[in-house]
Amino acid sequence: MTTDDDRLAALTRADGPFPLVERTIGGVQLQVFDREPRTLRDAFLATADLGDRDAVVYRDERWTYDEQWSTVVALAHALRDDLGVAQGDRVAIAMRNYPEWIFTFWALQLLGAVVVPLNAWLRAGELGELLADARPSVVVADAERLALLRELDTAALGVRHLVAVRCPDVPDAVVPYEALLARLGDDLAPPECEISPDDPATILFTSGTTGRPKGALGTHRNHSASLLNKIIRSVPVPERFDPDGPPLRPAPSARLVTFPFFHIAGINNLYTLAYSGHRMVLMHKWDAQEAARLVEAEGITDLAGPPFVIQTFLDAVEAGTRDVSSLKRLGMGGSSAPLHLIARVHATFEGRVAPSTGYGLTETTSGVVAIGGQEWIARPDSVGRPLPTVEVRILDEAGRALPVGEVGEIAIRGPQVITHYEHGESPDSFVDGWFRTGDQGRLDEEGYLSLSGRLKDVVIRGGENINAAEVEDCLSSHPAVLEVAVFGLPHESLGEELAAVVRLGAGTTIGPEDLQAYVAERLAAFKVPARIAVVGQSLPRTASGKIVKRDIVDVMDLRGALAAPAPATR
Incomplete structure (x- = not known):
């Protein structure tokens, strides 16, 4: 019987589709994938062959991969030519999970710009603090966020242009998103841009113990390592691998996206699903009844979210009559899943749907430890084992590694881990490539991680x-x-x-x-x-x-x- 360890070993061998090599990065020896994509720009360019597959669905609106490609390329040219966005510039996105979030993200990655997602639930004052910290030259916002931003003196915060998305009454001096698509339909090639894996790609704000949001500076290497670590869990081992052939992808699926794109799990969904050729189905906001309807209407195979999302979805399924037989996987992340919820997933779907969970943070570019299916049902108190390229240690207060079974602070190392916060806050959290998470846990003899609590407030x-x-x-x-x-x-x-x-x-x-x-x-x-x-x-x-x-x-x-x-x- 082939185990998951056997499958990963076959995929990551030197002549396999996900070869692993040792590289010195920032003075630290790390294990990395030696294959494309090495940047998020490359990840988008790899979608050129996906044609008329559905890429994005929102309510009654649909975009194929060809249509997404044309939209993103036209938008990239407009952001560069009309708004002056250059490589290395920061551009903030403040909106719900609209399709425009996705297209703007990809357009900025083509330009080598740095995407700054802003939490769409914040008040005007909170948004102002983040703008003052990141200093983006452009902010792309929906009508709700635009109204909050106009309470601020954005020009004094370094913002040259505001772009309005899905805004019926665009104020003067604000650029309508539709105006940036004037060249849609022209035969445009993606703008030329040379991007290094260690160039910045995103700044995501995360709370620390000081009360001040800290900007986690994510590089293209961080994101591409995370992308590859996600798809390696769901691709088959090919009988014969051609390194010059098309990229090895998972079988096409449809994912109902519930994590907001300003969250690291949401961004990770965005680029992993697109690169894999999956269909992303978006919601205006979480509604369990609507989610069940979409599973039936769109043949959704994958749904993931915080435990409360999964719990309310199960409530809707059990109380309703929707056909949700297309569903194959239910992922839980963002916070610890109660043990009864794991058993409930198994019982509700009679074992046909595989539950999964994991562990990760903004600083680790989403999940770096994972577990699912029967493995999780057998070990419901664990969040899994490290993914390829990821190292996990348990440290004492002095930073020394603890023996197996002892509880201490979880530390993570790998190419997914950021090297620092933008302004150098909390330098003690980053030592020799290790990120000290502030979470407590223990490792067992087989390498499974269990969480025990938090050191951070x-x-x-x-x-x-x-x-x-x-x-x-x-x-x-x-x-x-x-x-x-x-x-x-x-x-x-x-x-x-x-x-x-x-x-x-x-x-x-x-x-x-x-x-x-x-x-x-x-x-x-x-x-x-x-x-x-x-x-x-x-x-x-x-x-x-x-x-x-x-x-x-x-x-x-x-x-x-x-x-x-x-x-x-x-």
């Missing part, structure tokens, strides 16, 4: 990272608040839910609803605590004065106060 709600310090700073700015602690509480479908304990100053009176409204005016809706306990006594602290969050609920007897969500203003 981050709450993961439905796959979205929330920096506790950022929310604490916001609540602390309220004149009535004297002390505050923000932390996560377990939630059946979201994984974690944000909670806060607030101590008011003497003589002040304010309720949870008022505090929620205060945060909602300043931060994105997903950062508003769902549960708030207002207390009159001091919060428990260590001898050094640090609030002890792990004990706060029990020490202050707050289980009743935090048992149910406070009324939300979202």
Whole structure:
């Protein structure tokens, strides 16, 4: 019987389709794939032979790969010629998962520009902070985000042009997206551009422990390594491989995309599915009933999302009559999957659908550890084994490798791992090619990784990272608040839910609803605590004065106060 290890060994041997070689990159010896694509530009150019296959579907709109090619090439020429976007320039994208997100991303990769995805759930002030940090020359935004951006002095932030997508009333001095497609239909070749694998391709913002978003600078090497590591899991071993032939791809499939493209998992979906020749089916926003309808209508084979997405999808399937027999794979990522959900997937589909999960971060360019099918069902407490080219270690506080079975900080090394944050924040997180994740875990004798917790003060709600310090700073700015602690509480479908304990100053009176409204005016809706306990006594602290969050609920007897969500203003 051929095992998955045997299959990977056959694919990665020297004369196979995914040969592995040792390379010194940035002074660090790494194992890398010695094959194309080596850049995201090359990944797009490889789609030229996919013809009339469906590439992107959104509601009643459809683009074949030929039509996507023409759109992207025309857009690249317009961005360069009309808006002056040059190689190395930063261009921000702020919108829902519209098809234009995909086309803009690829056009910028053809130009060697750096894509800066902006979280579409942020408020104007939060968007302004990211623009000030990244300094993009152009921002491409949908109508909702454009309205927020126009509250800012974008010119003072270095933005030369705003481009409006799906905006019925385009303001003066804003470029309509449609105007950039004036040459669509012309016989255009992709703009010439020489790109190195170590050139920057993206800047994705991630929360750290300081409360300030940090820009993870992703190179073409990071993304191409991640792309190849995804497709190697689903390609067959060819009887004979011709290195001069067409690229080896998985069998065509249809993926319902639920991760937002501003998330590393969403971007990873974008380029991996396109390079593989799959069909991407987009949604305006997550709706489980609509998802079930699309699975039936589009013959969806793959669906992945945070555990709460999968749970609500299962609810819709079990309560409805949709034919979802085309579905083959259900992936769960973004936060830990509860054990009962794995069993539920198996039971709902009677073993016909393979569940899968993994582990990765923005800094590791999406998943670097994976597990699925019967392997996961047999090891439901694991997130899998490292993918090819990926090394995993468990470190103690001094950075020394721990023995098998011991719990410590997870460190990752490989060509997918970024080398630094844009402005050099947290240099201790990057040592000799290793990224110290701030997550805790252990490795067993067979190399399977299990997660044990987090060292960073981050709450993961439905796959979205929330920096506790950022929310604490916001609540602390309220004149009535004297002390505050923000932390996560377990939630059946979201994984974690944000909670806060607030101590008011003497003589002040304010309720949870008022505090929620205060945060909602300043931060994105997903950062508003769902549960708030207002207390009159001091919060428990260590001898050094640090609030002890792990004990706060029990020490202050707050289980009743935090048992149910406070009324939300979202």
